[in-house]
Amino acid sequence: EQQVQQSPASLVLQEAENAELQCSFSIFTNQVQWFYQRPGGRLVSLLYNPSGTKQSGRLTSTTVIKERRSSLHISSSQITDSGTYLCASNQGKLIFGQGTKLSIKP
Amino acid sequence: EAAVTQSPRNKVAVTGGKVTLSCNQTNNHNNMYWYRQDTGHGLRLIHYSYGAGSTEKGDIPDGYKASRPSQENFSLILELATPSQTSVYFCASGVSGENTEVFFGKGTRLTVV
Numbered sequence: 001e002q003q004v005q006q007s008p009a010s011l012v013l014q015e016a017e018n019a020e021l022q023c024s025f026s027i028f029t030n031q032v033q034w035f036y037q038r039p040g041g042r043l044v045s046l047l048y049n050p051s052g053t054k055q056s057g058r059l060t061s062t063t064v065i066k067e068r069r070s071s072l073h074i075s076s077s078q079i080t081d082s083g084t085y086l087c088a089s090n091q092g093k094l095i096f097g098q099g100t101k102l103s104i105k106p
Numbered sequence: 107e108a109a110v111t112q113s114p115r116n117k118v119a120v121t122g123g124k125v126t127l128s129c130n131q132t133n134n135h136n137n138m139y140w141y142r143q144d145t146g147h148g149l150r151l152i153h154y155s156y157g158a159g160s161t162e163k164g165d166i167p168d169g170y171k172a173s174r175p176s177q178e179n180f181s182l183i184l185e186l187a188t189p190s191q192t193s194v195y196f197c198a199s200g201v202s203g204e205n206t207e208v209f210f211g212k213g214t215r216l217t218v219v
Binding site: 025030033035040041042043044045050075076086088090094097098099 | 110117141148149151154164194196198200205206207208209211213214215
């Protein structure tokens, strides 16, 4: 069964720095989705990116299918970007990684 | 973004009691899911459905039942609630096919005492 690994587990940055989050998959997937979650909050869909590069505002995701990995780049980070970022593979059901906890300091 | 509505948002139940968590989506999505989220375990799939009348077991179905009476509604039922079922429950919906983007509700915080 699909297993999803995320790295790093946590990341602390200064405001305005860029963040790079990684996600790897144990088996092939062409259905990758990135989510954001604040403590106690709902999962907000950030980007659905089955392959290639997709951008939404300051977020850029790159999925390389043959290497079974996806990344999420956050440019010019802001304090409000703090939270947990989850990637997931949809194999008929969403399989999640454990998340990257991002903290942005002023 | 597609709307998924969960009710109630918060619930306190007694051990041994019956609890029903409801989920509604008006996006005409075929697929619906119930997850629970616990510290140290991440998100775990309880039940899911591919359409009205169908339910499938997820990774942790024991102690839970699901019901999909219509395209729009998907319920999670705890017939005999236990303290170990204290958790935050999320419902989600999505389409099947090429674009399988999934959207989540705001969650239900359930406490079983």
